[in-house]
Amino acid sequence: MMNSNVTTKHRKNAGLLSIIPGFGQFYNKQFVKGIIFLVLTIAFFSSFSQTLNWGFWGLITLGEIPLLDHSIFLLIDGIIALLVAIIGLGIYAFNIYDAYNNGKKRDEGFLLNSVREQYHNLLDNGFPYLMISPGFLLLIFVVIFPIIFVILLSFTNYDLYHSPPAKLVDWVGIQNYIDIFKLDLWRSTFFGVLGWTIVWTFGATTLQVAIGVFLAVVINQKDLKGKAFFRTILILPWAVPAFVSILIFSGMFNESFGVVNTQILSMLGIDAIPWMTEELWTRFALILIQSWLGFPFIFAMTTGVLQSIPEELYEAANVDGASISQKFRGITLPMVLYATAPILITQYTFNFNNFNVIFLFNGGGPAIPGQNAGGTDILISWIYQLTMTSGQYGKAAAITMLLSLIVVVVALWQFKRTNSFKEEDMM
Amino acid sequence: MSNKTEKIIRLSISYLILLVAVTIVIYPLLWVIGSSFNPGQSLSGSTMFPENPTIKHYSSLFDIEKSNYVLWYLNSMKISLITMVFAVISVAFTGYAFSRYRFIGRKNGLLTFLVLQMIPNFAALIAIFVLANRTGLLDSHAGLILIYVGGQIPMNTWLMKGYLDTIPKELDESARMDGAGHLRIFWQIIMPLSKPIIAVVALFSFIAPFGDFILARIMLRSEEKFTMGVGLYELVSKQFGNEFTTFAAGSVLIAIPITILFLSFQKYFISGLTAGGTKG
Numbered sequence: 232m233m234n235s236n237v238t239t240k241h242r243k244n245a246g247l248l249s250i251i252p253g254f255g256q257f258y259n260k261q262f263v264k265g266i267i268f269l270v271l272t273i274a275f276f277s278s279f280s281q282t283l284n285w286g287f288w289g290l291i292t293l294g295e296i297p298l299l300d301h302s303i304f305l306l307i308d309g310i311i312a313l314l315v316a317i318i319g320l321g322i323y324a325f326n327i328y329d330a331y332n333n334g335k336k337r338d339e340g341f342l343l344n345s346v347r348e349q350y351h352n353l354l355d356n357g358f359p360y361l362m363i364s365p366g367f368l369l370l371i372f373v374v375i376f377p378i379i380f381v382i383l384l385s386f387t388n389y390d391l392y393h394s395p396p397a398k399l400v401d402w403v404g405i406q407n408y409i410d411i412f413k414l415d416l417w418r419s420t421f422f423g424v425l426g427w428t429i430v431w432t433f434g435a436t437t438l439q440v441a442i443g444v445f446l447a448v449v450i451n452q453k454d455l456k457g458k459a460f461f462r463t464i465l466i467l468p469w470a471v472p473a474f475v476s477i478l479i480f481s482g483m484f485n486e487s488f489g490v491v492n493t494q495i496l497s498m499l500g501i502d503a504i505p506w507m508t509e510e511l512w513t514r515f516a517l518i519l520i521q522s523w524l525g526f527p528f529i530f531a532m533t534t535g536v537l538q539s540i541p542e543e544l545y546e547a548a549n550v551d552g553a554s555i556s557q558k559f560r561g562i563t564l565p566m567v568l569y570a571t572a573p574i575l576i577t578q579y580t581f582n583f584n585n586f587n588v589i590f591l592f593n594g595g596g597p598a599i600p601g602q603n604a605g606g607t608d609i610l611i612s613w614i615y616q617l618t619m620t621s622g623q624y625g626k627a628a629a630i631t632m633l634l635s636l637i638v639v640v641v642a643l644w645q646f647k648r649t650n651s652f653k654e655e656d657m658m
Numbered sequence: 659m660s661n662k663t664e665k666i667i668r669l670s671i672s673y674l675i676l677l678v679a680v681t682i683v684i685y686p687l688l689w690v691i692g693s694s695f696n697p698g699q700s701l702s703g704s705t706m707f708p709e710n711p712t713i714k715h716y717s718s719l720f721d722i723e724k725s726n727y728v729l730w731y732l733n734s735m736k737i738s739l740i741t742m743v744f745a746v747i748s749v750a751f752t753g754y755a756f757s758r759y760r761f762i763g764r765k766n767g768l769l770t771f772l773v774l775q776m777i778p779n780f781a782a783l784i785a786i787f788v789l790a791n792r793t794g795l796l797d798s799h800a801g802l803i804l805i806y807v808g809g810q811i812p813m814n815t816w817l818m819k820g821y822l823d824t825i826p827k828e829l830d831e832s833a834r835m836d837g838a839g840h841l842r843i844f845w846q847i848i849m850p851l852s853k854p855i856i857a858v859v860a861l862f863s864f865i866a867p868f869g870d871f872i873l874a875r876i877m878l879r880s881e882e883k884f885t886m887g888v889g890l891y892e893l894v895s896k897q898f899g900n901e902f903t904t905f906a907a908g909s910v911l912i913a914i915p916i917t918i919l920f921l922s923f924q925k926y927f928i929s930g931l932t933a934g935g936t937k938g
Contacts, residue, residue, distance in 0.1 A: 307792050358840045359759035363767065366748035366811045373808030374774055377785030384784060446679055449672050454665070463921065464680050467687065470920035472869045474887045475909045478894050479690045482902055488701045490689060523682070531924065555668075584778050586872050591891065611781065615872070618784045627784055635777050642776040 245334030246327055255330025259337065263346050268326050275322075279315050286312020293387070294399050302400035303389065310379050314371070378635075385628035394622070407629035420602040420613075421630070427514070428609040432583045435521040440575060442522055443529025444567060448559065451537045462534065469527035477591040480520050484592075508597045510606035517607055521588055525578070529571070536570045537563070580642055584611045584634075610634045687913075694906035701902035715907035727908055729882050730889035733799065734912075737885060738868045740803050745810040745863035746856060752811065753818025754844055758830065768819075775812035780872045787876050797879040805877070806867040814859045821855035822848065857926050868916065886912050 241259070249255025253269030256262070290309025294300025333343055344352060387393075388403045411417045450461050468476060483490050484506040492503040506512050540562065548558050568575070589595055589612045595605035603621070604613040610630065617627035692706035694715055719727040755761075756768055780786070786805060787796075795801025825848065833843050849856075871887040878884055884892065890912075894905045920927075 303788055304792055307789065355840075356761065359755040359761045359764075362751040362755040366752040366815070367767075369748065369804065369808045370774070370811055373786075373805045374782075374812075377782035377789060378777075380785035380789065381782045446676075449675055452669075452672060455669065455672055461676050461680065465683060466921065466924060467683055467917065470917040470924075471687065471913045472887075472916055474869060474871050475890065475913050476686065478890060478905070479686050479909060482693075482701055482894070482905075483686060483689065485701060490706075523686075531927075580776055584781065586780065591871065611778075614781075615783065618787065619876070624784055624788075631781055631784070635781060638776050639773055643773070 239338050241337040242331050242334035245337075246331035249327045249330035252323060252326045255327065255334070259330060259333045259343060261333065261343060261349070264329075264349065271322065275319055279319070282308075282315060283312050286310075286315075293401060294395075297399050298396050300399065301395045302387075303395050306383060306387075306400075307380070310376060310383070313379070314376070381628045381631050384625060385632050387625050387628075389624040389628075390626070391622035403625070407625050408633075411626065411629060411633075416601075416603065417626070420604050423599075423602055424604050424608055424610055424613050427607065428583065431514070431518070431609055432579055435518045435525070435585075436575075436579050436582045438518060439522045439525035440529050440578065443526040444533050444564075446526070447530050447533035447537060448563060451534065465530055466527045468523055469531070473524055473587055474591055476524060477520065477588050480516075480523075481592050484516055507593050510597055510599065513593055513597060513607050517588060517592060520592065521582065521585065524588065525582075529575075529578070532571050532574060533567050536567050539570075540566050576642065580638055583609075583638060585609070586611045586615065590615065690906045691910055693903055694910050696903050696906075699901060699903055715904045716911070718904060719908055719911065725904075726881055726884065726889060727911075730884050730886050731912070733883060734868055734886040737799055737803055737806070738864045741806040741810065741867045742860050742864040744803070744807045745814065746860050748807065748811060749814040749818050749859050749863075750849065750852075750856065752815045753822055754848060756815065757819045757822035758827070758848075768816075771812040771815050775816065778809075780876075783872065783876055786873070790877055796877060797883060798877075799883065802874060802877045803867075805873055806870070807863075810859075810863040810866060814862060817862075818852070818855055818859060821852060825851050854926065857923070861923055861927065865916075865920075 245255040245258045247255075248258045249268075252272040253265040253267075256265030256268060286309045289300075289305030290312065292305075293302040294305050336343060385407055386402055386404060387400050388406070389400045392398070393400050411421050446465060449455075450458055450465075484492075486492060486503065486505055486507050489506070491506070496502070496504065504512055506516050544562050545558060548562060553561065586609075589607055589609055593605075593607060595608035595612045595616060597606050599606045604616065608616065611634065614627045614630055614634070617623040617630070689706050692708060693701075695711040695713065696705065696708045697710050697712045697714075719725050722728060756764060790796040790801050793801070795804070829847055829851075830843050833847050838846070867885075869887070870885075871891065874885045874888045875891070878888055881889075881892070890905060890908055893901055893908065
């Protein structure tokens with residue numbers, strides 16, 4: 232700072248003046264910019280005041296007259312108003328920041344940019360924003376918007392009995408969350424489903440990882456013939472669309488006609504097993520099926536990693552007289568796990584939300600007396616049932632929130648531990 | 659035990675294990691192919707090697723009067739291709755911006771993408787259903803495509819950015835010295851160098867909508883708009899077992915092209931995933 236004890240107070244003046252957008256820029260003698268800000272503000276209020284008024288009224292009351300006011304539509308309009316308001320506030324904050332900054336430059340005795348330079352600056356600095364805006368706009372509408380909607384919905388009593396347009400929906404605070412943890416039916420169902428979801432996630436994922444790594448190591452033996460053949464065959468379950476395979480399995484495990492009971496088990500002299508009607512057997516079958524579906528992915532990844540492990544490591548181990556299992560535990564496994572760790576985590580989060588296999592195999596069934604979820608429902612398929620069949624929208628939204636909370640916390644915690652976050656430049 | 663016998667034992671056990679694995683993998687696939695040639699309609703009579711094989715189930719699928727199968731096929735292709743094109747364009751843009759520019763909000767933007775990629779977008783299925791209803795996009799392919807493209811952006815942006823980070827920045831800088839503009843650098847220098855990752859993103863954003871079931875099931879109402887996944891599910895669940903052989907034929911027809919496509923591109927899949935995984 233060449234003259235830090237300045238007598239001018241342009242930064243303060245400009246910042247204060249720009250409470251009315253544009254005036255701070257006028258004060259800094261940047262008239263074109265000032266006019267742009269002023270016009271933007273007037274345009275914003277004249278075109279959106281109706282939207283904002285209506286939206287915020289709807290958001291707060293969720294409608295007052297049944298049949299006339301549709302609470303859910305009001306909620307949607309309210310979120311639009313909220314987003315518009317946030318964008319408006321963002322522009323407003325930028326206006327103050329810009330005036331303050333240029334005032335500061337003047338205080339420090341710098342010359343301000345001319346209109347021409349401003350234009351070039353805008354092009355240069357604005358280019359990355361221009362590039363991300365199509366993707367980001369789409370994300371706002373199809374991802375962020377629904378998330379806000381679900382968050383808000385979880386604080387309402389929207390269900391079949393409070394279903395617009397005949398009835399109004401009301402804000403009920405955290406009643407849905409309280410119900411889930413306090414009412415017996417909901418609590419036992421929630422913890423039952425959560426328990427199975429966790430068992431499912433760890434059981435199925437760990438098994439598919441173990442099988443995938445194991446088979447990759449077996450095939451990777453130097454003196455084994457027919458590598459290409461085995462690799463192609465074993466990758467097939469990944470290549471065939473999953474929904475096709477699951478529906479096929481659903482036919483194979485059919486209790487009375489399915490080939491598993493009628494041929495395979497009877498050939499082995501085992502009685503027919505109630506795959507679809509007994510909770511435990513359905514769960515068992517599901518974990519087996521998911522292993523079938525999921526192991527090729529791990530298998531392919533591991534094969535890639537194995538081929539990049541330097542041969543010298545094994546030769547050195549041979550010199551030291553290491554056994555096969557010592558080499559596996561000391562060299563192969565650490566190398567594989569290190570290289571594939573981030574992807575293994577995504578496998579766990581994937582199975583945590585693996586709706587397809589649960590729903591397509593047996594619709595989350597069999598039904599269980601005393602709870603409102605099927606015996607193999609995981610959280611995501613339970614949410615689906617609550618939404619699509621029993622119309623418990625508010626509760627379903629609350630459960631969605633709980634599910635997202637679990638996923639985000641676990642995943643963030645894990646990603647923090649991986650290296651990619653520690654490198655300064657990566658972020 | 660000599661080295662030689664040890665080797666023989668080890669290899670025999672290995673081949674035995676692989677034989678079991680191959681059998682388990684291949685059995686359901688052969689079984690469904692066999693079923694599709696069975697003369698009967700139901701699940702109960704279908705065997706892997708039918709005595710009088712018939713192709714009538716295949717021909718009935720192509721009978722437009724009786725079956726919507728061809729429509730489902732075309733719908734799935736159309737939706738997946740359009741999703742692919744839009745996803746690649748927007749992911750190339752966002753990935754490039756995040757990799758090459760340092761702008762306000764970049765870090766938060768990347769973090770947002772990271773969090774968003776962990777929550778599958780169908781977690782908000784209530785919202786998607788109600789919103790689509792409100793905007794009139796329910797039962798339309800346009801709505802479904804928009805959701806698919808949006809869902810593809812976060813994860814693929816990370817993959818794209820991870821790859822672009824490995825392309826030396828000196829290339830851009832020297833081009834800038836020569837007076838190339840932002841767009842020119844993007845199109846003529848960066849994009850030609852990122853063909854491998856573009857192939858990966860394209861494949862991912864083609865396969866994802868193709869294999870999706872839940873979103874299509876929520877969004878699509880009328881049978882002639884169904885995608886393959888929803889259509890086959892309806893076929894099999896309407897009267898379970900009674901149209902099983904037709905379903906089997908339909909499955910075979912959809913699985914074969916996808917499998918071939920997949921096997922020929924699987925190397926890219928793996929390299930793309932590991933590149934993004936270890937670097938991004």
